[in-house]
Amino acid sequence: MKNFVKILSLAVLVFSSFFVGESKAVCEKIRIAYTDNWFPIAYDDGDKHGFGIALAVQKEMFQRLGISVEYIREIPWLRQLAMVERGDIDAMAALYFNDERAGKFTYSEPFYTTTVHVYKRRNSALEYTQLEDLIDYRGVASRGASFGTDFDSFSEKNLNIHRVNGTEKIIQMLVKNRADYMVLPRSLALNLINKYNVSGTISQNGPPITINNIHMAFSRKTECRAIVSKVNSTIVDMKADGTLAELVEKQARLLGFN
Numbered sequence: 001m002k003n004f005v006k007i008l009s010l011a012v013l014v015f016s017s018f019f020v021g022e023s024k025a026v027c028e029k030i031r032i033a034y035t036d037n038w039f040p041i042a043y044d045d046g047d048k049h050g051f052g053i054a055l056a057v058q059k060e061m062f063q064r065l066g067i068s069v070e071y072i073r074e075i076p077w078l079r080q081l082a083m084v085e086r087g088d089i090d091a092m093a094a095l096y097f098n099d100e101r102a103g104k105f106t107y108s109e110p111f112y113t114t115t116v117h118v119y120k121r122r123n124s125a126l127e128y129t130q131l132e133d134l135i136d137y138r139g140v141a142s143r144g145a146s147f148g149t150d151f152d153s154f155s156e157k158n159l160n161i162h163r164v165n166g167t168e169k170i171i172q173m174l175v176k177n178r179a180d181y182m183v184l185p186r187s188l189a190l191n192l193i194n195k196y197n198v199s200g201t202i203s204q205n206g207p208p209i210t211i212n213n214i215h216m217a218f219s220r221k222t223e224c225r226a227i228v229s230k231v232n233s234t235i236v237d238m239k240a241d242g243t244l245a246e247l248v249e250k251q252a253r254l255l256g257f258n
Contacts, residue, residue, distance in 0.1 A: 027067060028068065029067065030062065030067055031090045032090065032091045033073075033075055034050075034092070035093075036073050037166060038185075039187060039191045040191070040251060040257050041054050041093075041112070041188075042054045042093045049071075052251065053112050053248055053251045054112070056247045056251055057238070057244065058216070060243060064234055064237075065231070076165060077145070078144040081104075084105065084217060084219045087221030087222045090218065092105075094215070095107070095214070095215055096145075096147065096148065097212070097213060097215060098146045098148060098149045099149045101146065101217065104220070106219075106220055107216070107218075108216040108217075108218070108228060109236060110213035111216075111235055112213070114212055114214060115185070115186045115208040115211050116208060116210045116211075117183075117185075117189065117206070117208055118134070118181050118205045118206055119174065119184065119189050119203065119204055120181045120203065120205045121175075121180075122202070126205060127205065127206070128205045128206035128207075131151070134181065137180035137181055138161075138162065138178075138180045138181075139182065140161065140163075140173045140178075140181075140182045141182065142167060143163040145183075147183065147212065148212060150210070167192060170184065171196055171202070174202060181205070189204070190257070
């Protein structure tokens with residue numbers, strides 16, 4: 001009988017330790033990295049921080065889930081990817097899907113969709129209708145940016161695309177004839193064109209190269225990986241009750257995009 005009591009006590013102690021450990025592993029606060037120049041998804045405006053669709057959606061979402069959020073900014077894009085993969089940061093605010101990344105991160109349900117286009121100088125002979133049309137031209141795009149598995153694979157094998165840090169450098173290279181075209185999401189490109197007052201010089205060319213969903217991307221090495229299913233359910237709920245559409249519409253009014 002005494003041995004039975006000892007065994008029972010030991011079992012209770014083991015299970016208690018397990019549940020205490022589990023309670024400590026709950027994601028009560030999530031650290032999310034965002035790029036500061038991806039208009040209108042996630043960006044900063046001078047010394048004002050934390051604008052964009054992704055951040056607005058996530059603030060509402062995590063408020064519903066009762067999870068506090070800390071946004072991490074001013075980290076280069078490729079370093080963000082590496083830090084989330086290692087588990088130094090819990091998630092990225094916004095990321096396109098590709099097959100390589102799917103092996104490293106856990107993606108949320110999509111919460112927004114963008115079109116990605118080719119932009120050229122108006123006096124250029126380039127006429128884009130398919131990826132092969134870009135082969136003999138110099139392109140420029142963001143370092144570390146992915147525009148989907150198909151484009152990435154074709155680009156790596158066939159295209160001459162110079163990768164740079166910062167979207168401002170991209171449009172400057174195109175304006176200064178250091179590149180023949182740039183590849184950017186539509187709203188971001190139009191924002192840069194208006195900002196630099198070069199609508200008479202730069203134009204969109206051809207159909208979208210891709211239509212990309214935007215997701216959160218979660219590290220597989222932090223406690224917050226356990227909340228992805230709740231995040232997905234909340235995104236579905238926000239779509240169903242109209243909150244997601246309202247947030248996007250509000251951001252469109254505030255930021256002046258369509």
